[in-house]
Amino acid sequence: MVERTVFFLSDQTGVTAETLGHSLITQFSGQKFRKMTLPFIDTEDKAREAVSTINAVSEAGELNPIIFSSFVQDEYRVIIKQAKGLHLDIFDAFLEPLAAELQETPNHEPGRAHGMSDIDAYMKRIEATNFALANDDGGISRNYEVADVILVGVSRSGKTPTCLYLALQYGVYAANYPLTDEEFESGKLPEFLVKQKSKLFGLSIDPQRLTQIRKERRPMGKYSSAPQVRFELRETEKIFRRYGIPNVDTTKFSIEEISSRILDTTGVERRVRP
Amino acid sequence: MVERTVFFLSDQTGVTAETLGHSLITQFSGQKFRKMTLPFIDTEDKAREAVSTINAVSEAGELNPIIFSSFVQDEYRVIIKQAKGLHLDIFDAFLEPLAAELQETPNHEPGRAHGMSDIDAYMKRIEATNFALANDDGGISRNYEVADVILVGVSRSGKTPTCLYLALQYGVYAANYPLTDEEFESGKLPEFLVKQKSKLFGLSIDPQRLTQIRKERRPMGKYSSAPQVRFELRETEKIFRRYGIPNVDTTKFSIEEISSRILDTTGVERRVRP
Numbered sequence: 001m002v003e004r005t006v007f008f009l010s011d012q013t014g015v016t017a018e019t020l021g022h023s024l025i026t027q028f029s030g031q032k033f034r035k036m037t038l039p040f041i042d043t044e045d046k047a048r049e050a051v052s053t054i055n056a057v058s059e060a061g062e063l064n065p066i067i068f069s070s071f072v073q074d075e076y077r078v079i080i081k082q083a084k085g086l087h088l089d090i091f092d093a094f095l096e097p098l099a100a101e102l103q104e105t106p107n108h109e110p111g112r113a114h115g116m117s118d119i120d121a122y123m124k125r126i127e128a129t130n131f132a133l134a135n136d137d138g139g140i141s142r143n144y145e146v147a148d149v150i151l152v153g154v155s156r157s158g159k160t161p162t163c164l165y166l167a168l169q170y171g172v173y174a175a176n177y178p179l180t181d182e183e184f185e186s187g188k189l190p191e192f193l194v195k196q197k198s199k200l201f202g203l204s205i206d207p208q209r210l211t212q213i214r215k216e217r218r219p220m221g222k223y224s225s226a227p228q229v230r231f232e233l234r235e236t237e238k239i240f241r242r243y244g245i246p247n248v249d250t251t252k253f254s255i256e257e258i259s260s261r262i263l264d265t266t267g268v269e270r271r272v273r274p
Numbered sequence: 275m276v277e278r279t280v281f282f283l284s285d286q287t288g289v290t291a292e293t294l295g296h297s298l299i300t301q302f303s304g305q306k307f308r309k310m311t312l313p314f315i316d317t318e319d320k321a322r323e324a325v326s327t328i329n330a331v332s333e334a335g336e337l338n339p340i341i342f343s344s345f346v347q348d349e350y351r352v353i354i355k356q357a358k359g360l361h362l363d364i365f366d367a368f369l370e371p372l373a374a375e376l377q378e379t380p381n382h383e384p385g386r387a388h389g390m391s392d393i394d395a396y397m398k399r400i401e402a403t404n405f406a407l408a409n410d411d412g413g414i415s416r417n418y419e420v421a422d423v424i425l426v427g428v429s430r431s432g433k434t435p436t437c438l439y440l441a442l443q444y445g446v447y448a449a450n451y452p453l454t455d456e457e458f459e460s461g462k463l464p465e466f467l468v469k470q471k472s473k474l475f476g477l478s479i480d481p482q483r484l485t486q487i488r489k490e491r492r493p494m495g496k497y498s499s500a501p502q503v504r505f506e507l508r509e510t511e512k513i514f515r516r517y518g519i520p521n522v523d524t525t526k527f528s529i530e531e532i533s534s535r536i537l538d539t540t541g542v543e544r545r546v547r548p
Contacts, residue, residue, distance in 0.1 A: 027380035106301035
């Protein structure tokens, strides 16, 4: 299948153009896309260079490129428009109706979305990340009083990446605690967790999937054996029921989805926003 | 100042609507926004509930709400459209021209953008996160041969959050190594890093800012004293110059910007895309 080149262009990081473009192109499964991000196009020279890069694709006789862009600064968007391809720019599409509604002229200043305009937000994300690391895997700090949410689940159910994502993306203080033989034998959670019951959120996972994940880590032994995995997940399920812990099956979801579902279910407020 | 309510709506996670909306509203600094995300609107009941929530704001006599949405499924978007407010939907704006260009009808299937449609991408992000954790702060594994990039810089210059962001967002294998007295005294990097010179990327930071960050952690002592901080950063600068290590000043940038600049400068390929 002939590849179609998709460009993500921005005078800033390109994160917005990438997110938008990705959402849209995943709706077309009959295509093969080659993706290229050109960020920080913040001089006229860089803008002209980007035009050359895009036009080289067109001139090579390939399919018409798709160009997702988010240019805060009009002068560079104007240059980029000279490139041959389908242009889809979020500021083109949405800035005018938004300005009319808000009755305000936009700043056209770069770096406001994913930039350092908000040092406070930056520090909150860093602090939340440090919190997640210090409170990972039941470990070190156990600062559960200040946690926003405490994830519980078996080893390799996705606790650590989810906590880190919640911290980096939303500045949420997420701790996690692994369920192990101690909990399975007694069928009970330790007292320091029961005290924080309202903050607990469970991660479950399909036994086959978990077996596969664990085998990649330790191919042999009890840890990755199917009976052990099934036992742990059955006991986990009992604990979730016993304490009425809301939970999500991570088998079917991405880290973004798991995180969004946790915030949606628990009502935990984002401390910062992307 | 009267607050304006901004809704981020989606039949999926809401991440796309949030990213898009955030980029746009940060262009208007003369407003105060109250933000609300309503994700996973994937039944008619939930769609009608969202309409009620939005209309309650309008009916309370507040300013007309702004509604950023990304609805893959048309049937829910149609219901949402009944809510009173300014509607800005990315599928409305961009799906038709894109479908015409690609000559393909979109799937209208949810969960493709931030969903588990790509288990392989999920696993790559998890593995990259585990790599970042195992290779954080010069620690444990030192699997530098398989690293895509190795960040070097003084304590609290932003190495850990940047590595984790690169892993979670892009599946990039990012290690980091702290510069300490050992390097400052000899003016040299250890041999195992020199071997990987092409992978090194430096993080620098403004002395005042670093002093402030360190004081929050340890208010007293040499670690957070201004002369020590200035000394460390001066020596770091020398090491960057000596080895020709590209670097970025993290003072002025967000985690997204630092990460984007690292990928842009080094040419390291994203293993997954957001």
